[in-house]
Amino acid sequence: METIYALSSAAGRAGVAVIRVSGPASADAVRVLTGEGPGRPREAVLRTLRDPRDASILDRALILWFEGPASFTGEDVAEFHVHGGRAVVDGVLVALGRLPALRIATAGEFTRRAFENGKLDLTEVEGLADLIEAETAAQRVQALRQMEGALGHIYEGWRGRLMRVLAHAEAEIDFPEEEIPGDLTRKLGPEITRLADEIRNHLDDGRRGERLRDGVEVAIIGPPNVGKSSLLNRLARREAAIVSDEAGTTRDVLEVRLDLGGVPVTLADTAGLRDAVNAVEQEGVRRALARAEGADLRIVVAALRPDGGLEGDFSLAREGDLRVLNKADLGPSNLPGAILVSAATGEGLDWLEEALTQLVGEKAGIAETPAITRGRHREGLLACLGGLERALGALREERAIELVAEDLRLAARSLGRITGRVDVEDLLDIVFRDFCIGK
Ligand code: GDP
Ligand code: ZN
DSSP: OOEEEEEOSOSSSEEEEEEEEESTTHHHHHHHHHSSOOOSTTOOEEEEEEOTTTOOEEEEEEEEEEOTTSSSSSSOEEEEEEEEOHHHHHHHHHHHHTSTTEEEOOTTHHHHHHHHTTSSOHHHHHHHHHHHHOOSHHHHHHHHHHHTTHHHHHHHHHHHHHHHHHHHHHHHHHSOOOOOTTHHHHHHHHHHHHHHHHHHHHHOSTTHHHHHHHOEEEEEEOSTTSSHHHHHHHHHTSOOSOOOSSTTOOOSOEEEEEEETTEEEEEEEOOOOSOOSSHHHHHHHHHHHHHHHHSSEEEEEEEEOTTSOEESOSTTOOTTOEEEEEOGGGSOOOOTTOEEOOTTTOTTHHHHHHHHHHHHHHHSSOOSSOOOOSHHHHHHHHHHHHHHHHHHHHHHTTOOHHHHHHHHHHHHHHHHHHHTOSOOHHHHHHHHTTOOTTO
């Protein structure tokens, strides 16, 4: 096994930078830079780092030593906590690079070794990636939970039970007993049915976990000039969209990212929906409609006119969408089912934000039980469920036990692929694609 090294903290000037080394030559790396071997495992020691070529001082640094397998990667690991200046970091990296046994790590390689050494399963690897990406508190909670194995344990638990059912079926193949019709169904059926029910329940999560991970998409739609961009600015509490008197200013889709009660929300301001006069506007309207169509929910905006009439309507609103009547400052009005606001004065915006936060919270967030966070999990679970249902069908029809066993085997394999406990060579590049160097 090669020994790898990389800067694991963010690039750029910082108080402290962490350079990580993993593999059998890690202790040598410490020896070459400090003149002594690593200290006791998990005890930080302060040492002077020197360039082995000319003994010039590189830094005074803390060194943390982890003896494999009790380390993140499962191998011997040395961490150099150096001062985070460019010259220090570069100096140490160059010195490490000169050691023949060391090479720079590829993206995600530390974590990949942790996976290959059984330290993390694939769902835990994904949880770690999500934790590094987490923008909101709820995302952090979900990522930590997954990194600690909450999802992986559920899937491994199901797989364990499935393997026992499978063992039972296989015993039946090897040592067939006198079969009373329906006997096998009575033996294997209930547990397969229970497993299928539990998996179906888990799948029926309203995609809360996936939406929490990816963010909830909200589109603001309505005719030009009703104040869509002004509302987005108010909600974003900053000037993110262009506001102007001229109809058709917001030609393309503009978006801001908000944190509403811990749920990340992508709020998209769309072009005004109207009879477009030119091709560019037409394209804008087309994109606005497509965006609104694909969004998790819509804020449909109409506005009061100075003459007391109404600009726009709520015909595009679907069940669960927000209806907003803007420009309430222009006169008295009362429209049942609509939230009255004024982007100009700020009136009613608390209500709007509260209603939006509530709706978004219904679509995404932390549930009591850990939720699916990726399409990859969902596909694996559906494949597993398919196998279980086929096995149940085969049992009911009194088909050959070999066929039942084959379906159970496929179901178990689909679960195993989610955690990476069965051969997943083809999956690894996909899972580790999102990692960068040093992770
Ligand atoms: P959009 O085309 O729907 O995005 O509308 P804009 O946000 O660009 O606003 C169009 C015009 O309406 C601008 O002149 C805004 O200043 C004005 N406007 C927006 N909100 C309000 C409001 O609540 N009251 C009044 N009186 N004018 C508003
Ligand atoms: Zn606009």
